[in-house]
Amino acid sequence: xxxxxxxxxxxxxxxxxxxxxxxxxxxxxxxxxxxxxxxxxxxxxxxxxxxxxxxxxxxxxxxxxxxxxxxxxxxxxxxxxxxxxxxxxxxxxxxxxxxxxxxxxxxxxxxxxxxxxxxxxxxxxxxxxxxxxxxxxxxxxxxxxxxxxxxxxxxxxxxxxxxxxxxxxxxxxxxxxxxxxxxxxxxxxxxxxxxxxxxxxxxxxxxxxxxxxxxxxxxxxxxxxxxxxxxxxxxxxxxxxxxxxxxxxxxxxxxxxxx
Amino acid sequence: xxxxxxxxxxxxxxxxxxxxxxxxxxxxxxxxxxxxxxxxxxxxxxxxxxxxxxxxxxxxxxxxxxxxxxxxxxxxxxxxxxxxxxxxxxxxxxxxxxxxxxxxxxxxxxxxxxxxxxxxxxxxxxxxxxxxxxxxxxxxxxxxxxxxxxxxxxxxxxxxxxxxxxxxxxxxxxxxxxxxxxxxxxxxxxxxxxxxxxxxxxxxxxxxxxxxxxxxxxxxxxxxxxxxxxxxxxxxxxxxxxxxxxxxxxxxxxxxxxxxxxxxxxxxxxxxxxxxxxx
Numbered sequence: 038x039x040x041x042x043x044x045x046x047x048x049x050x051x052x053x054x055x056x057x058x059x060x061x062x063x064x065x066x067x068x069x070x071x072x073x074x075x076x077x078x079x080x081x082x083x084x085x086x087x088x089x090x091x092x093x094x095x096x097x098x099x100x101x102x103x104x105x106x107x108x109x110x111x112x113x114x115x116x117x118x119x120x121x122x123x124x125x126x127x128x129x130x131x132x133x134x135x136x137x138x139x140x141x142x143x144x145x146x147x148x149x150x151x152x153x154x155x156x157x158x159x160x161x162x163x164x165x166x167x168x169x170x171x172x173x174x175x176x177x178x179x180x181x182x183x184x185x186x187x188x189x190x191x192x193x194x195x196x197x198x199x200x201x202x203x204x205x206x207x208x209x210x211x212x213x214x215x216x217x218x219x220x221x222x223x224x225x226x227x228x229x230x231x232x233x234x235x236x237x238x239x240x241x242x243x244x245x246x247x248x249x250x251x252x253x254x255x256x257x258x259x260x261x262x263x264x265x266x267x268x269x270x271x272x273x274x275x276x277x278x279x280x281x282x283x284x285x286x287x288x289x290x291x292x293x294x295x296x
Numbered sequence: 297x298x299x300x301x302x303x304x305x306x307x308x309x310x311x312x313x314x315x316x317x318x319x320x321x322x323x324x325x326x327x328x329x330x331x332x333x334x335x336x337x338x339x340x341x342x343x344x345x346x347x348x349x350x351x352x353x354x355x356x357x358x359x360x361x362x363x364x365x366x367x368x369x370x371x372x373x374x375x376x377x378x379x380x381x382x383x384x385x386x387x388x389x390x391x392x393x394x395x396x397x398x399x400x401x402x403x404x405x406x407x408x409x410x411x412x413x414x415x416x417x418x419x420x421x422x423x424x425x426x427x428x429x430x431x432x433x434x435x436x437x438x439x440x441x442x443x444x445x446x447x448x449x450x451x452x453x454x455x456x457x458x459x460x461x462x463x464x465x466x467x468x469x470x471x472x473x474x475x476x477x478x479x480x481x482x483x484x485x486x487x488x489x490x491x492x493x494x495x496x497x498x499x500x501x502x503x504x505x506x507x508x509x510x511x512x513x514x515x516x517x518x519x520x521x522x523x524x525x526x527x528x529x530x531x532x533x534x535x536x537x538x539x540x541x542x543x544x545x546x547x548x549x550x551x552x553x554x555x556x557x558x559x560x561x562x563x564x565x566x567x568x569x570x571x572x573x574x575x
Binding site: 065068070071073074115116117119120122123124126127128130131132134135137138139226229230233234237273274276277278279280281283284287 | 330333334335336338339340386387389390391392393394395396397398399400401402405494497499500502503504507548549550551553554556557558560561564568
């Protein structure tokens, strides 16, 4: 399980989990669950576009993710947040369906980008993993106060001179870029599950922001480690274990709180 | 105007029928969904139902059963997890979505290893409009009729609860029961679409026409009729364009879902150019 050829997988997945646990805390706090799901999903047609027009996959993913952020920021002014997110998501996925069909030879990669191939991670995946594992927590912690304040009390934040619209766009852009980097490593589904379950569980267990943030990262790490080990032992996809384990952790946290 | 053989082709007839029925049901359900701010729940149920599609593919049973079964299970799951506070509803949908997508990953993996088939992921996610068997079409028509009957039965309390929950409670509407009925309705609508345009893009027909109609129409009833009509135009237009696209690049058909989404969004953006309704 810890054979040398799997070490890269453990390192990269742990880094992604740190970033996801950290981002997830803000996602839950800011009620941006749908956006957190939509941005990775919206990014993945970028890979299809890249293979169709022949540019680098990383540019395609990042371009689509940022296009999603721009569309979201624009549409949110004229539509309720959840409907706006849905419309942006389907717009990019519709394009994805077209690119996918036109490029033809791409079908097998859909599954990889959606569900990931964690045990197939190689040394080439480490630089982007380090970039998000260190970059996402750094940026989010630097903006900790405005991010929390504008989520908890927009009026107070506005009074203190925080530009809520810009903070929101910045937060979504961080999510989008992190998703774009993480997609080829772990897949869209895994990134989202790691952001939702552990962070929601942490917030159920404690209301203190810093404790919840730490707990969220810790639970995300536990989830990904357990999922990797189970995936290795059973040969089933890691995405399945991450999805069910994060839901299980959330349920367990709610059970603990009720007692 | 119509390409030769368009109406004679049996797959096209089935696609027009199922797609049209789905557009009507989704238009009606979508208005409630946009009013209640449940777009994420709708999208999550579509994704979760795709796990059922994958499971049905694996077991070799009717895809309709798989999609519908998992959508209903997902609806019950979201309902059970939903906290009383409205603001964190999206979280429940997210948790169910994560678990459901995990199941999809597992079923697709098993489909590949046990049955030795690939390409199931694309069919489940992006739909197979021109490959709907007639038996499924009959089941789909039944599900659509049940959904519309359900709306007719609880129209007033559901609308009241969607627009003003407190007033509804005062009038004696039971919010949990109505919420559950609404989620079942959503599950039915989502199933119809997940099978036709695919799990992911069903969101387009649920939210797009309804959001457009709510900008234009003055009353919810009119909005529902308008949403159903717009959905129908987008759906049938998409099928026609996809059929016609065979002639654009010889031998290559563009995906139906692309055309439907493009039409839905085009209509939405055009409607944005019109002056807003006097509220």
